[in-house]
Amino acid sequence: MENIIKGKAFVLGDNIHTDQIIPAEHLVYSLTDEEESKKYGHFALSSVPIEKSGLPNGGIKFIEGDNYISEYKIIIGGSNFGCGSSREHAPFALQKAGVLAIVAESYARIFYRNSVDGGFLVPLETPEKLNNLVSTGDEIEIDLSTYFLTNKTTDKTYTLNNLGNVLPIVEAGGIFDYARKNNMI
Amino acid sequence: MGMTITEKIMAKSAGKKNISIGESIWLNVDTLMTHDVCGPPVIGIWKNEFGEKAKIWNKDKLVIFPDHYIFTANKHANRNVDILRQFAKENDVDNYYDVGTDRYKGVCHVALAEEGYNVPGNVLIGTDSNTCTSGAFGMFATGVGNTDGAFIMGTGKIWEKVPESMKFTFNGELPEYLTAKDLILTILGDITTDGATYRAMEFDGSGVFSLNMDERMTLTNMAIEAGGMNGIIAADSVTEEYVKSKGITDYEIFNSDNDAIYHSKYNYDVSKLEPVVAKPHSPDNKDTVRNVAGTKLTKCYIGSCTGGKLSDFKMAAKILIGNKVKIPTFIVPASTQVAKELAEETIDGVSLIDIFKNSGCDIGQSSCAACLGGPDDTFGRSVDKDVVISTTNRNFPGRMGSKKSEVYLASPLTVAASAINGVITDPRDFL
Numbered sequence: 163m164e165n166i167i168k169g170k171a172f173v174l175g176d177n178i179h180t181d182q183i184i185p186a187e188h189l190v191y192s193l194t195d196e197e198e199s200k201k202y203g204h205f206a207l208s209s210v211p212i213e214k215s216g217l218p219n220g221g222i223k224f225i226e227g228d229n230y231i232s233e234y235k236i237i238i239g240g241s242n243f244g245c246g247s248s249r250e251h252a253p254f255a256l257q258k259a260g261v262l263a264i265v266a267e268s269y270a271r272i273f274y275r276n277s278v279d280g281g282f283l284v285p286l287e288t289p290e291k292l293n294n295l296v297s298t299g300d301e302i303e304i305d306l307s308t309y310f311l312t313n314k315t316t317d318k319t320y321t322l323n324n325l326g327n328v329l330p331i332v333e334a335g336g337i338f339d340y341a342r343k344n345n346m347i
Numbered sequence: 348m349g350m351t352i353t354e355k356i357m358a359k360s361a362g363k364k365n366i367s368i369g370e371s372i373w374l375n376v377d378t379l380m381t382h383d384v385c386g387p388p389v390i391g392i393w394k395n396e397f398g399e400k401a402k403i404w405n406k407d408k409l410v411i412f413p414d415h416y417i418f419t420a421n422k423h424a425n426r427n428v429d430i431l432r433q434f435a436k437e438n439d440v441d442n443y444y445d446v447g448t449d450r451y452k453g454v455c456h457v458a459l460a461e462e463g464y465n466v467p468g469n470v471l472i473g474t475d476s477n478t479c480t481s482g483a484f485g486m487f488a489t490g491v492g493n494t495d496g497a498f499i500m501g502t503g504k505i506w507e508k509v510p511e512s513m514k515f516t517f518n519g520e521l522p523e524y525l526t527a528k529d530l531i532l533t534i535l536g537d538i539t540t541d542g543a544t545y546r547a548m549e550f551d552g553s554g555v556f557s558l559n560m561d562e563r564m565t566l567t568n569m570a571i572e573a574g575g576m577n578g579i580i581a582a583d584s585v586t587e588e589y590v591k592s593k594g595i596t597d598y599e600i601f602n603s604d605n606d607a608i609y610h611s612k613y614n615y616d617v618s619k620l621e622p623v624v625a626k627p628h629s630p631d632n633k634d635t636v637r638n639v640a641g642t643k644l645t646k647c648y649i650g651s652c653t654g655g656k657l658s659d660f661k662m663a664a665k666i667l668i669g670n671k672v673k674i675p676t677f678i679v680p681a682s683t684q685v686a687k688e689l690a691e692e693t694i695d696g697v698s699l700i701d702i703f704k705n706s707g708c709d710i711g712q713s714s715c716a717a718c719l720g721g722p723d724d725t726f727g728r729s730v731d732k733d734v735v736i737s738t739t740n741r742n743f744p745g746r747m748g749s750k751k752s753e754v755y756l757a758s759p760l761t762v763a764a765s766a767i768n769g770v771i772t773d774p775r776d777f778l
């Protein structure tokens with residue numbers, strides 16, 4: 163695990179559900195075929211209503227044109243991020259699109275587990291809502307050794323919750339690597 | 348200190364005497380369920396991670412129901428079922444219910460009950476968020492993603508944080524116009540879609556125990572819509588009778604202690620509750636049917652694990668008998684067994700299926716169908732600016748197909764009444 167995560171912020175509202183992250187009609191593509199799985203990146207966040215996509219102003223596409231990689235590496239959400247279905251395709255799609263971390267007030271349980279156990283990205287929780295303090299496009303730096311998030315654009319720093327007892331799984335890079343490290347499998 | 352039913356089952360499964368809220372423990376899984384959308388990636392991860400020595404920890408404990416994208420020409424969707432078939436063959440998985448055979452069942456959560464996989468006191472994990480449905484049988488049941496599914500497939504184990512519990516007590520006997528769907532939509536309106544995140548939702552009270560198993564499953568089915576880890580109803584004589592009819596004799600009944608600790612408790616008097624809907628675009632956007640009555644609709648849908656069970660159709664038929672629907676109304680029996688029962692069950696000597704046909708409904712084949720939209724050729728899928736009233740469990744934009752459509756969630760009684768008028772209608776007008 164890298165201790166420093168850097169990138170541009172993409173800001174979303176509360177209750178971003180898995181149907182918005184990756185709509186059900188796209189769940190049929192292979193997750194293992196390198197070429198085909200790029201479609202997940204291409205359609206990531208494609209069902210977020212456009213006026214709520216890229217806050218505070220909205221109207222910003224997460225993925226431009228035919229791309230499958232987004233220019234935004236850090237997602238700033240509100241409460242209950244990733245609610246809805248159990249589809250692991252959701253954190254997978256975000257990872258495919260190049261997302262490294264999500265920062266939100268709270269997560270739906272299955273999305274949180276999937277992100278951690280699959281080693282797709284780091285789901286970080288904040289004690290206060292950050293999605294009205296950060297704007298889409300702001301340059302963000304997260305230090306996982308101190309749990310500080312710095313908005314380089316506004317030069318403000320915020321504290322994140324520590325990862326608690328999922329830290330060893332995040333550090334190992336997912337549940338399988340964790341289990342191998344601990345001789346469970 | 349007392350324990351809740353959820354804590355007791357988790358402790359048993361972890362082989363521990365005492366567990367504390369917030370602690371992460373390793374559970375021994377009794378049953379793992381997967382389906383055609385998540386099964387192929389689960390299999391992919393399992394093969395990848397365990398390599399040559401990949402072995403199912405206990406193949407009798409693995410159950411696979413293809414159910415999501417079944418009656419479609421979509422080649423990617425059909426490829427997924429091919430992967431399941433191949434896997435079941437290679438690994439001798441007896442509990443595989445293949446499409447196109449007599450064994451085919453349909454929607455997994457309903458089929459789990461029918462096929463006798465729901466066992467009081469057990470731990471059941473499924474790669475589907477609505478796996479919480481099985482909690483209606485006094486068991487711990489929850490949904491996970493593909494990686495967790497693959498991990499269980501190889502090890503039989505899963506880590507879980509012991510959740511806080513919330514208790515929802517319904518007192519009194521449900522009046523004829525009220526259903527389990529109204530109860531759970533009422534709760535959702537009160538606590539919102541993240542009101543139970545990471546928590547157990549325990550349902551209790553005379554109103555709950557007066558319900559049959561179908562209706563109890565409607566309650567626990569939507570625990571996830573409030574973010575709940577699991578929904579649970581202690582097993583009683585109704586549960587025992589059901590599981591015994593499936594040949595299950597080895598089970599354990601747990602009850603919460605009187606001095607168990609709860610995060611919060613909610614009490615409802617069912618005689619004071621009304622039929623409700625969840626308005627677009629969220630299951631917690633509650634309103635009374637009376638308040639939205641008259642809203643113009645273009646489609647009605649009765650189906651899914653939430654609202655496509657036998658008792659759901661009995662309720663709908665009670666209203667539809669002798670009436671004609673005004674707008675396209677889709678009937679999708681959740682499972683092939685429910686489909687069979689629609690032909691056998693009668694009201695005033697007319698089978699339910701004939702009641703639906705006579706009133707002008709379209710009958711589909713057992714599967715998830717338009718509950719989650721599905722490929723373009725999916726039966727009952729919403730198109731363009733459809734305004735749908737549905738017995739399903741989610742109404743997020745695009746969930747039933749078109750992103751421009753609007754979906755109201757309601758009980759089978761309310762949907763049937765609305766089908767007759769073509770506008771949202773209170774079922775009491777027909778009872």
Ligand code: SF4
Nearest residue numbers: 454651652715718719
């Ligand atoms: S019927 Fe709907 S909610 Fe139930 S398992 Fe199928 S898609 Fe999920």
